[in-house]
Amino acid sequence: MARFWVCVAGAGFFLASLVLHSRFCGSPVLRNFAFQISWRSEKVAYRLDLDWPKYSDYFTGTTFCVTVDSLNGLVYVAQRGDNIPKVLVFTEDGYFLRAWNYTVDTPHGMFAASTLHEQSVWITDVGSGSYGHTVKKYNTFGDLVQVLGTPGKKGTGLNPLQFDNPAELYVDDTGDIYIVDGDGGLNNRLIKLSQDFMILWLHGQNGTGPAKFNIPHSVTLDSSGRVWVADRGNKRIQVFDKETGEWLGEWNNCFTEEGPSSVRFTPDGKYLIVAQLNLSRLSFLAAPPVGSIGDCSVISTIQLPDQVLPHLLEVDRKTGAIYVAEIGAKQVQKFVPLNSYLLSFGL
């Protein structure tokens, strides 16, 4: 169980010291790190919520993804491992509610897509067993309600639809579904499906040119109708028009060291939060409101300790809280915006 202790707030930057109780060692080992979170703009400021979850003993596997149903105040976490619950459901204030593992093999990404009429969570599964290579929809109690793809069979086929290591998905308020497929494997594609699961458009080629991918790992939408894809193997983010699928541009100047693993916007749409796995870093990039995406510019970063390995993250659209699924530290951590920044959401 790793815990941060944010102790000093300075002018324009925060100094924090980390106390890591290693859960991998027999006896708790105390290690001290010092790290600095620098803000070029003081408006983007978060602190670690030490109170979330109330008990971290529920993280018994490798936590690959997290998603937030902000309508109902629920946080879903999916973890991998043998003989453990695969999906954990918490309240947004950190209380554990329930868990399930039936029909979940090897979770990779997830997305909570609740409406006023229905609570649901989607999971991408990269397993090789009978539930693998699918994108599945569950209700909040873990009942399987929809399966996309051909269960247990990887492939590049479109009819029937076959995935190969589907990485993540994003469901628009209209019900349209954007899937990145995948996390290695044969496919390197971005697919838009209608709410009745018809293919609306698709970019399906492996490569380095425009609208081609190498490990498209995470996908999100902004409020001006653009689709943002973390094209991790190509060390860039590519942007598309959500209606037509037209390629709008790419950002690569921020990712010379390592490609982006996860992409999500802050609720005010001003920043794109990007996780870089091996760098153990979260970056806040200035998001262009409309039109040309221009160049990428890092406004601030949260540097996590080595080996924490943030894989995928989610932002609570109501509160602005960031949840980070860390495959190295084997936990999910919650960062909450400081008051000054929260006010700027107009919440």
Ligand SMILES: *[C@@H]1O[C@H](CO)[C@@H](O)[C@H](O)[C@H]1NC(C)=O
């Ligand atoms: C499912 O989770 C339960 C604990 O919640 C565990 O006892 C069981 O072994 C798990 N099953 C699998 C197949 O992982």
Ligand SMILES: *[C@@H]1O[C@H](CO)[C@@H](O)[C@H](O)[C@H]1NC(C)=O
């Ligand atoms: C995709 O292309 C990259 C180089 O652009 C290569 O490293 C990778 O192996 C290719 N993947 C597939 C599935 O062909």
Ligand SMILES: *[C@@H]1O[C@H](CO)[C@@H](O)[C@H](O)[C@H]1NC(C)=O
């Ligand atoms: C992270 O490091 C591991 C081990 O060196 C490597 O296999 C993996 O490809 C790296 N991932 C990224 C996103 O760079």
